[in-house]
Amino acid sequence: MELSATTNTVSTEAEAExxxxxxxxxxxxxxxxxxxxxxxxxxxxxQNIFRLLLELRQEGKPIAVQTVLQEAKNLDGNYNMVGGxxxxxxxxxxxxxxxxxxxxxxxxxxxxxxxxxxxxANSVLNLVxxxxxxxxxxxxxxxxxxxxxxxxxxxxxxxxxKNVVHEAIDQIESAFGNKGGCTGVPTGFLAxxxxxxxxxxxxxxxxxxxxxxxxxxxxxxxxxYVALDKGIPVGFLSxxxxxxxxxxxxxxxxxxxxxxxxxxGQLTDRxxxxxxxxxxxxxxxxxxxNDKPGLGVMEMASIARRMVLKHGCKLIIIDYLQLMQAxxxxxxxxxxxxxxxxxxxxxxxxxxxLVLSQLSRSVDSRDSGIPRLADLRDSGAIExxxxxxxxxxxxxxxxxxxxxxxxxxxxxxxIVELEWDAAHTKYTNPVYWMKxxxxxxxx
Numbered sequence: 001m002e003l004s005a006t007t008n009t010v011s012t013e014a015e016a017e018x019x020x021x022x023x024x025x026x027x028x029x030x031x032x033x034x035x036x037x038x039x040x041x042x043x044x045x046x047q048n049i050f051r052l053l054l055e056l057r058q059e060g061k062p063i064a065v066q067t068v069l070q071e072a073k074n075l076d077g078n079y080n081m082v083g084g085x086x087x088x089x090x091x092x093x094x095x096x097x098x099x100x101x102x103x104x105x106x107x108x109x110x111x112x113x114x115x116x117x118x119x120x121a122n123s124v125l126n127l128v129x130x131x132x133x134x135x136x137x138x139x140x141x142x143x144x145x146x147x148x149x150x151x152x153x154x155x156x157x158x159x160x161x162k163n164v165v166h167e168a169i170d171q172i173e174s175a176f177g178n179k180g181g182c183t184g185v186p187t188g189f190l191a192x193x194x195x196x197x198x199x200x201x202x203x204x205x206x207x208x209x210x211x212x213x214x215x216x217x218x219x220x221x222x223x224x225y226v227a228l229d230k231g232i233p234v235g236f237l238s239x240x241x242x243x244x245x246x247x248x249x250x251x252x253x254x255x256x257x258x259x260x261x262x263x264x265g266q267l268t269d270r271x272x273x274x275x276x277x278x279x280x281x282x283x284x285x286x287x288x289x290n291d292k293p294g295l296g297v298m299e300m301a302s303i304a305r306r307m308v309l310k311h312g313c314k315l316i317i318i319d320y321l322q323l324m325q326a327x328x329x330x331x332x333x334x335x336x337x338x339x340x341x342x343x344x345x346x347x348x349x350x351x352x353x354l355v356l357s358q359l360s361r362s363v364d365s366r367d368s369g370i371p372r373l374a375d376l377r378d379s380g381a382i383e384x385x386x387x388x389x390x391x392x393x394x395x396x397x398x399x400x401x402x403x404x405x406x407x408x409x410x411x412x413x414x415i416v417e418l419e420w421d422a423a424h425t426k427y428t429n430p431v432y433w434m435k436x437x438x439x440x441x442x443x
Contacts, residue, residue: 009114014107015046017100020091022053025098026063029053035105040112045083048072049091052082065089185232185315185352188225190429191416195405196388199315199352203409204343204385206321208357208376209392214401215356216241217249217425218392218418219317222354223287224250226315233286235307235316237300239323243291247282253426254278260423288313296325297341308349316349318342320356321382336381343385357382359391373406383407394420401427 018036022029038051052071056063065088072082079085095104127138184198199205209215220236227234238246252259255274261267262275288311290303300318307313318324321338328334346353359375371391376382383389389407394400403416418427 009111009118010042011107011111012043012046013094014104014111015041015043016091016094017104018108019046019049019053020093020095021098021101021104022063023065023068023092024095025101028098028101029057029063031101032105033057036108040108042111042115043083045081045087048081049083049088065092185226186230187222188229189222189403189416189418189427192403192405195412195414195416196408197411199354200387200410201314201350201352202347203352203387204339204346205352205354205388205390206357206376206382206386207354207390207392208359208371210359210363210371213392213394214420214425214427215392216319217253218403218427219319219354219356220246220249221253221426223315223317224254224282227285227287228254228281231286232315233288233307233311233313235304235311235313236287236289237295237303237316237318238289238291239293239295240319241291243289246289246291249425250282251275251278252424253421254282256424258423259425286311286313294323294325297338300324301341301345304345304349304353308351314351316345316351316353318353318355320358322358332381339381339385363393370402370404371406400430 018032022032032050033054036050038047038054041047041050049068052068053063056067056071061067068082068088069079069085072079072088075081079088082088124142127133127142130138182193182198184196184200184203186193186198207215207219223234223236226232236246248262249259251257252262255271255278257267257271257274261271267275288307290307292299292303295303304316307316321342322335324338326334326337326341328337342353342355357376359371363371363375370393373383373389374380375391376389386407387409388405391402391404391406393402393404399420399422401418401420403418405413405416407413417430419430420427
């Protein structure tokens with residue numbers, strides 16, 4: 001059983017009014033083109049007329065009843081495709097004034113969106129009945145389809161410059177009010193927040209390092225600070241570690257209980273009390289973890305949308321990029337597609353997306369051991385798509401770790417220092433920050 005079209009999803013009158021306005025006032029065609037596509041018209045004859053108007057506009061030909069009929073006749077020898085000569089000739093008479101165009105366009109847009117949702121509902125019903133596919137596949141595809149449709153406002157990404165100016169001024173006033181403080185999502189690392197003003201909405205932020213350098217720990221430290229200390233919802237997509245393993249790490253870092261003791265169970269009463277306190281706070285926190293492995297780009301986007309729309313997440317973290325999957329002819333193309341998808345999600349959802357990435361082995365063969373942008377593994381697309389790129393590196397037998405802001409589209413680059421605590425798998429602000437809350441600006 002499929003949901004059939006009803007009068008609630010069709011407005012032949014509004015469609016005719018749009019076309020009539022354009023034939024009355026041809027200069028309005030560009031306004032209609034920016035708002036509508038031929039497929040937004042339910043009636044096939046109206047689709048064809050609108051398509052002919054677009055072609056006339058592109059070719060610089062006069063837009064009038066006579067030219068529409070002539071083009072239609074040239075195409076099929078008669079006027080059937082446009083509903084007959086009488087229908088086209090009567091269109092200008094169906095509207096009192098071309099001033100009706102914006103209202104009529106809005107009705108056509110709304111009806112088109114309703115039909116799109118109706119089609120999606122039918123697709124979901126067909127997925128439910130499709131016994132040839134696994135439950136996970138059907139649920140994931142249905143969820144992706146519906147969340148994307150519900151999130152999409154139907155606009156083409158264009159808005160009034162007046163609204164854009166107001167939004168820009170609001171952001172500048174907010175930054176001015178903060179007097180150099182965070183305007184984005186804070187990380188809890190004072191020097192990093194000072195340099196970046198926080199993780200900014202719509203940005204793709206890459207945190208890269210060689211294996212065992214602690215990039216997951218740093219990402220998790222940021223997540224727990226944002227969710228537990230600031231109460232800001234965070235979504236964590238873990239392709240490498242299980243959700244339980246991540247929670248155990250948080251227990252260790254927040255309670256200052258050695259992670260090895262948590263693993264082997266050699267805990268004191270004081271340790272147990274500390275872990276219990278953290279567990280209670282963590283259970284009530286707005287931290288949302290998804291540990292499904294081998295995510296494809298469509299699944300990643302679907303999960304991120306759900307986290308933002310359902311839980312209100314203001315930060316998405318992905319650990320890590322090279323474990324994601326995309327269909328491509330080569331590994332470089334695959335990583336390029338993954339990177340572009342992550343950037344697209346950040347921009348669409350208007351939240352910062354922090355994605356972890358591996359570095360190539362060339363770092364190990366370099367005397368300095370300091371990563372470069374060219375070391376980003378498998379594809380230069382990561383460097384190109386990212387708004388902020390940070391590298392973790394550390395000399396042997398030291399706890400001071402360099403967090404190198406190597407690319408910053410909206411601000412300065414430079415090195416921030418962090419203190420590494422291996423026993424509790426966490427990073428902290430260096431002591432000098434805690435003493436004087438100051439650090440010389442990065443240059």
